[in-house]
Amino acid sequence: MGQPILQLPEDLVRLQEIICQTRPDLIIESGVYKGGSLLYYASLCRTLGKGRVIGIDISIPPEVRDVLRKHPLGTLIDLVEGSSTASESIEAVARLRKPEDTVMVVLDSAHTRQHVSREMELYSPFVTPGSYLVVADGIMRDLADVPGGQASWLTDNPAQAVTDFLASHPELIVRAPGGLGDRGSLSAGVTYFTDGWLQRVA
Numbered sequence: 001m002g003q004p005i006l007q008l009p010e011d012l013v014r015l016q017e018i019i020c021q022t023r024p025d026l027i028i029e030s031g032v033y034k035g036g037s038l039l040y041y042a043s044l045c046r047t048l049g050k051g052r053v054i055g056i057d058i059s060i061p062p063e064v065r066d067v068l069r070k071h072p073l074g075t076l077i078d079l080v081e082g083s084s085t086a087s088e089s090i091e092a093v094a095r096l097r098k099p100e101d102t103v104m105v106v107l108d109s110a111h112t113r114q115h116v117s118r119e120m121e122l123y124s125p126f127v128t129p130g131s132y133l134v135v136a137d138g139i140m141r142d143l144a145d146v147p148g149g150q151a152s153w154l155t156d157n158p159a160q161a162v163t164d165f166l167a168s169h170p171e172l173i174v175r176a177p178g179g180l181g182d183r184g185s186l187s188a189g190v191t192y193f194t195d196g197w198l199q200r201v202a
Helices: 009-022 036-048 062-070 087-096 113-126 138-142 158-166
Strands: 026-030 052-057 077-081 103-107 132-135 172-174 197-200
Touching: 009 036, 009 103, 009 132, 026 036, 026 113, 036 052, 036 077, 052 087, 062 077, 077 087, 103 113, 113 132, 113 158, 132 158, 138 158, 158 172
Parallel strands: 026 052, 026 103, 052 077, 103 132
Antiparallel strands: 132 197, 172 197
């Protein structure tokens, strides 16, 4: 939709399948970057005839705001500027959410274990039964020893935050989206969101 997006194509297909299957009224994403993922979600909402998007980021440049505001899908997008874990940001999201909304959350801002753990505690209550909490970039733990990687990623990563979180949150389970008919399965393949596909079951 004209803006950069930093996601693996296979993960975009997985996100599409989740959104198609669960048809959320509201998709909340932490981490805006250039707005490409917000436009991607908004395009799916428009196609399905329901849904809107909230993007949260500690800094949203004026040029990104302007692009999203003027975009044909811009009416489906609300922006919240501030740390995703700040009380003001949580309160802003709560105000934008309608009581009857079914809600999906994608966490893709800072990828430290501590930050993602805090995000999961704050945003998991928004996720409605049957919907998903998606945690991006757990693959960091597998890239600790590659060029450009950092040794600390072996334990300081979103996948470890998920493991920590699930130990005390049985209402969420790891359930990667699957199903491409008889030509393959999305659940077995390349993903950046290692262990990050969490469905609320209670």
